[in-house]
Every structure is written in structure tokens, then in C-alpha cells.
Amino acid sequence: MAITAHRHGDDLHKPALVLVHGLGSAATIWKSLLSQLSQHFTVYAVDLPGHGVAPLNQDEKYDPISLAKGIVEEMERAHGVKQMHVAGNSLGGWIALEMGAVAPDRIQSITALAPAGLWHEVPERRLPPSIDARILAKISRYFMPLAYRLPPLKALGYKKITHLWRELSYESCRDSVLAMAHSRGYTPIWNGARGRKFESEVPAHINTSIVFGDYDLMLPEDVAQEKTVAPAHSNWVVVDNCAHVIMWNYPELTVDFIRRTAQLSR
Numbered sequence: 263m264a265i266t267a268h269r270h271g272d273d274l275h276k277p278a279l280v281l282v283h284g285l286g287s288a289a290t291i292w293k294s295l296l297s298q299l300s301q302h303f304t305v306y307a308v309d310l311p312g313h314g315v316a317p318l319n320q321d322e323k324y325d326p327i328s329l330a331k332g333i334v335e336e337m338e339r340a341h342g343v344k345q346m347h348v349a350g351n352s353l354g355g356w357i358a359l360e361m362g363a364v365a366p367d368r369i370q371s372i373t374a375l376a377p378a379g380l381w382h383e384v385p386e387r388r389l390p391p392s393i394d395a396r397i398l399a400k401i402s403r404y405f406m407p408l409a410y411r412l413p414p415l416k417a418l419g420y421k422k423i424t425h426l427w428r429e430l431s432y433e434s435c436r437d438s439v440l441a442m443a444h445s446r447g448y449t450p451i452w453n454g455a456r457g458r459k460f461e462s463e464v465p466a467h468i469n470t471s472i473v474f475g476d477y478d479l480m481l482p483e484d485v486a487q488e489k490t491v492a493p494a495h496s497n498w499v500v501v502d503n504c505a506h507v508i509m510w511n512y513p514e515l516t517v518d519f520i521r522r523t524a525q526l527s528r
Contacts, residue, residue, distance in 0.1 A: 263332030266309040266316040267340060271300040277370070277524065278343045279303035280333065280361075284352030284378075285455075286392055286399075286448045288314035288441035291351070293434070295509055298517045303524075306341065308333060310354075312447020324447070324454035326353070326379065327462070330360035334368060347524045349373035351507060352480070353451070355472075356380075356460055359493070362470065363462035371469040373523045375508045375516065376478055379460035380491045390452045391480050392442075395419055399442035410435050422479040423506040430510065464493040471497045471523040475504030475511065497523070 267280070268289050279299060281292045289307035292299075299305050310329060312318030322328070337343040347370050350358035355377025362369045390396075398419050402409040409415045410432050420427035420435070442448075464470055470493050474483070481487065489498060501508060501515065509516040 263322055263328070263336065264311045264317040264319050265332050265336040266314065267306040267336060268309070269341065270296050270305040270307065271303065274304055276302065276304045278337070278346040279305050279520070279524070280337060280346050280348045281305065281307045282333065282348065282350035282354030282357050283308065283310065283313065284350075284354045285390060285451055286313070286396055286442040286445045287351075287438065288445070290314065290437040290441060291507070292509065293437070294513045295517055298514070299520065302521060303347065306337065306343070306346075310447060310451060312450065313445045314441060316447075318447045318450065320450075324451045325458060326356050326360045326455055326460075327364060328454070329357050329451070330364050333357070334361060334365045344368055345370055347371045347373075347520070349375065349520050350377065351375040351509065353378045353455060356455070359460055359464060359470075360462055362464040362468045362493075366465045366468060369468055371524045372464065372471070373520045374470070374472045375519075376474050376481055376506050377460075377472060378455065378481060378486065379458070380488050381459045381486055382484070382488045384457060384459050386457065388456070395422075396442050396448060399439045403439050403443045406436055406439060407432075424510045425477075425503060425505050426511060434510070460491055466495040469523050469525060470495060471499060471519055473499045473501060473508055473519055475501050475506060475508055477504070478506045480506040
């Protein structure tokens with residue numbers, strides 16, 4: 263499968279940590295965490311097929327289970343990594359959970375940050391919740407410096423995913439706009455996830471944390487946070503004053519969640 267994993271850190275004796283982004287995003291979304299995480303892990307930030315620099319093969323299956331298998335296989339093929347911790351956001355959180363199910367002997371811990379797939383009722387909608395952000399990204403990429411300085415446009419693009427949208431740096435906005443605008447895998451991967459939910463079994467020996475913000479407007483509590491769908495042994499955490507992209511809202515807290523889930527001492 264056409265997956266690209268970017269390695270951060272040269273000490274291969276540190277435990278491996280795989281980071282999985284969401285739909286229409288890219289490995290660049292983890293930038294603010296890399297310096298802290300690489301102190302404790304060898305970090306591999308993944309570009310999913312047709313996202314970031316990863317190519318898109320039209321003949322592949324792009325449902326979350328297939329993507330989970332693809333990441334596990336790519337980590338061994340390209341990097342020789344057989345044991346790994348994993349963290350993911352949104353669709354990436356769903357894929358992280360599936361990695362624990364498809365490779366229980368390889369996944370050491372799972373930190374699912376606002377994971378998709380935990381639906382109360384499987385949505386039948388044809389278009390993803392982020393379709394408005396995708397349309398805006400395709401337009402605003404041509405005048406990003408101006409769009410960044412216009413609060414109504416910035417709010418339209420980011421208010422649903424972070425309460426700190428006013429403070430987002432130009433670099434973060436630029437990276438996310440380009441990732442969304444250029445994500446050729448957006449529709450194929452959405453179609454692979456549409457009409458499905460997380461139904462797999464993650465063994466209890468895999469330490470698992472599920473973290474949601476208390477006002478996630480992309481995956482609201484009454485629509486997409488069904489605890490009975492999640493692994494029964496999960497540590498379920500709700501973060502106050504927090505929206506969908508938890509690592510943008512609270513980067514240091516996110517690092518702490520990942521480390522604690524991986525059971526690494528401070």
C-alpha cells in the first residue's frame with residue numbers, strides 16, 4: 263500500500279511511535295509535538311495514501327482495516343519496525359484502534375485522539391463532515407497570507423476543530439490548507455470508511471486511551487462517542503475546553519497522554 267512514514271529521531275533504541283493523521287490531513291499536523299515526542303520515542307509520522315507526499319494507487323482498498331494492515335506492513339518493510347506504539351487523530355484514531363486488532367502482537371499501546379468510527383448510528387451521509395473545510399482549502403490556497411489575516415475566513419476553516427483558532431500560526435494554517443487541498447486520497451479514503459464503524463476486538467493487553475474534547479463539533483458526543491463501541495478496557499478521557507484536533511488545543515497534554523498510555527515514566 264502507498265503509505266509514507268517520516269522518521270524523526272536517530273536513536274533507534276528508543277521505542278517506535280507511529281502517528282496517524284486524519285482525513286484530508288498529513289504528517290505535518292504533528293509538527294508541534296515532534297520535538298517533545300522524539301525525546302522519548304523514535305517517531306514515524308505517516309502520510310496515508312494520497313495524502314502528504316504519499317502516492318495513491320486506485321486499485322487498493324482504503325477502508326480503516328486495510329489502512330491499518332498497510333501501516334503495519336509498511337513499518338516493517340521500509341523501517342524494519344515490528345513493535346510499535348501508535349497514536350492517531352480522527353480517522354487516524356480509528357485506524358490506530360484497527361492496528362491493535364489486526365496486529366495485536368506488534369502494537370504495544372494505542373492513543374486514539376478524538377477517533378472516528380465510534381458511532382451511535384452509522385452515518386449514511388455521502389459527504390464527510392470536513393467537506394466545507396476541503397472546499398475552503400481548495401479556494402484559499404491561492405491567497406493564504408490574506409486569508410490568514412481575515413478572522414471570518416480563519417474562523418470558518420478552524421473554529422470547528424480548535425478553540426484556539428485565533429492563535430494558530432501561519433505555518434500550521436498553511437500546512438493544513440495545503441494538505442487538505444492536495445489530498446487526492448480524500449474521497450477514496452472517505453468512501454472506504456463511509457457506512458462502517460469500529461467493530462473489531464483490541465486485546466486487553468494493549469494499553470488503550472481514547473481522548474475526546476468536551477466540545478468536539480466534528481464528532482459530537484451524541485453522534486460519534488459511543489463508549490460501548492470502544493474496546494472495553496480503554497481509558498476514556500474527556501478534556502475540558504477542547505475541540506477536535508486535541509494536539510493543536512493542548513500539545514503538551516497530548517504528549518503526556520501518549521507517554522502515559524505507553525507507560526513511560528517521566
